[in-house]
Amino acid sequence: MTSENTLDILKSALDSQSKALDLCDRGLTELPPEIGQLRQLVALSLSGNALSGLPPELGQLQNLKLLDLEWNEFDEFPQEILQLSQLRELYISGNLLTTIPADLNQLQHLEKLHINNNRLRDLPSDLSNLFSLRELSLRDNQLIEIPENFYRLTRLRNLSLRQNRLSEFPLAICNLENLQSLSLSHNTMGRVPGDISRLPYLRQLALGFNRLEQLPPEIYHLKQLQQLYLNDNQLQELLPEISHPTALRELYLYNNQIQALPQEIGNLTNLTLLSVSGNKLGDLPSSLAQLSQLRSLAASSNQFSQFPAVIGQLKQLEELALGGNNFREFPTDLLQLKQLKNLALWDNPMGSLPADITQLQELEILNVRNTQLNQLPEGLSQMPKLKYLYIDNNPLATLPNEVVEAGSEAVLAYQKVQPEQPPT
Numbered sequence: 001m002t003s004e005n006t007l008d009i010l011k012s013a014l015d016s017q018s019k020a021l022d023l024c025d026r027g028l029t030e031l032p033p034e035i036g037q038l039r040q041l042v043a044l045s046l047s048g049n050a051l052s053g054l055p056p057e058l059g060q061l062q063n064l065k066l067l068d069l070e071w072n073e074f075d076e077f078p079q080e081i082l083q084l085s086q087l088r089e090l091y092i093s094g095n096l097l098t099t100i101p102a103d104l105n106q107l108q109h110l111e112k113l114h115i116n117n118n119r120l121r122d123l124p125s126d127l128s129n130l131f132s133l134r135e136l137s138l139r140d141n142q143l144i145e146i147p148e149n150f151y152r153l154t155r156l157r158n159l160s161l162r163q164n165r166l167s168e169f170p171l172a173i174c175n176l177e178n179l180q181s182l183s184l185s186h187n188t189m190g191r192v193p194g195d196i197s198r199l200p201y202l203r204q205l206a207l208g209f210n211r212l213e214q215l216p217p218e219i220y221h222l223k224q225l226q227q228l229y230l231n232d233n234q235l236q237e238l239l240p241e242i243s244h245p246t247a248l249r250e251l252y253l254y255n256n257q258i259q260a261l262p263q264e265i266g267n268l269t270n271l272t273l274l275s276v277s278g279n280k281l282g283d284l285p286s287s288l289a290q291l292s293q294l295r296s297l298a299a300s301s302n303q304f305s306q307f308p309a310v311i312g313q314l315k316q317l318e319e320l321a322l323g324g325n326n327f328r329e330f331p332t333d334l335l336q337l338k339q340l341k342n343l344a345l346w347d348n349p350m351g352s353l354p355a356d357i358t359q360l361q362e363l364e365i366l367n368v369r370n371t372q373l374n375q376l377p378e379g380l381s382q383m384p385k386l387k388y389l390y391i392d393n394n395p396l397a398t399l400p401n402e403v404v405e406a407g408s409e410a411v412l413a414y415q416k417v418q419p420e421q422p423p424t
Contacts (some may be wrong), residue, residue: 059083100138105129151175243267307331
């Protein structure tokens with residue numbers, strides 16, 4: 001965008017007394033000083049440009065409450081921002097910042113601060129003086145610790161430190177007693193302190209992609225917890241106390257080393273999603289039958305020698321993933337799951353699908369890649385909601401390769417026009 005075009009937009013906004021101005025993705029390399037004339041502005045969006053500095057006149061926007069500078073080229077924090085005393089929301093992710101000025105604490109009304117995808121190595125201790133802060137996101141930086149006085153951010157509700165270089169759980173976090181969402185995924189932490197139980201209002205906790213081998217019993221005392229991400233760690237077991245956070249709705253345990261789930265997991269009667277793929281499970285506990293709200297179960301890539309019969313009792317299941325096990329025949333108990341919409345059985349040497357699979361009238365997605373199928377049931381193409389059928393890497397003698405390679409729609413269309421085979 002030329003400077004003339006930008007000035008035209010600023011003039012139009014001034015004439016109309018617009019409260020919000022969107023200059024996102026316009027190729028701007030600089031912001032004209034005339035921006036300072038728009039004193040009525042409440043929200044200014046400048047993301048997706050090539051800005052590396054701001055004009056001093058920006059400080060004249062004393063009514064500004066939202067400033068979006070994401071995905072530009074700032075390698076130093078723009079000092080002009082510090083003059084915006086009424087600012088409530090500041091978004092400056094996706095830049096090249098290595099430091100945050102201590103003077104940022106001048107913005108005493110700031111409630112949301114996003115500085116993701118930068119190059120921050122540390123944080124100023126004065127950041128803890130932003131007493132109005134409710135949401136702080138520092139995802140994808142290079143932080144190795146956070147200031148000890150972080151506990152002063154007593155109004156903080158949401159905190160993300162995902163994808164940094166934290167080798168230890170920051171103890172200061174355990175004093176943020178009003179915290180509702182905490183993400184510490186993609187770090188290198190080896191343990192979680194028992195003091196985490198001091199976060200009574202926590203609803204979402206993300207600890208995936210760390211080096212956790214065990215969890216403290218206190219983590220199960222988080223009564224308000226609804227989503228718990230423990231995936232991609234080195235956990236070998238869950239304690240019986242897993243039954244305590246009864247508000248839990250989603251539990252992510254995939255890619256660990258868990259050999260068995262405790263029977264007490266059946267007490268999580270509000271659970272709607274359970275993901276235990278990529279573990280060492282040989283069976284599933286019978287208590288899973290108590291999970292009457294469960295809609296999604298992922299148990300692929302485990303060590304089941306036979307189909308866990310309890311799955312057939314989960315009548316409300318809509319998504320079921322059991323790929324990468326060793327089922328040598330189709331588990332007929334699955335036909336009881338009339339609500340299934342998505343069924344994944346890839347990499348199981350089943351050899352065939354039963355004709356009765358057509359009983360699954362709600363099925364929309366069927367993944368039977370690499371299952372040694374040599375034919376498909378004739379009625380498959382008549383299933384009313386089936387849209388996606390993944391059958392590649394099977395010795396299907398009745399289907400031309402070009403049809404298989406063309407994808408789901410081609411396969412189902414081909415099946416519909418084929419004449420019925422006479423009984424043998």
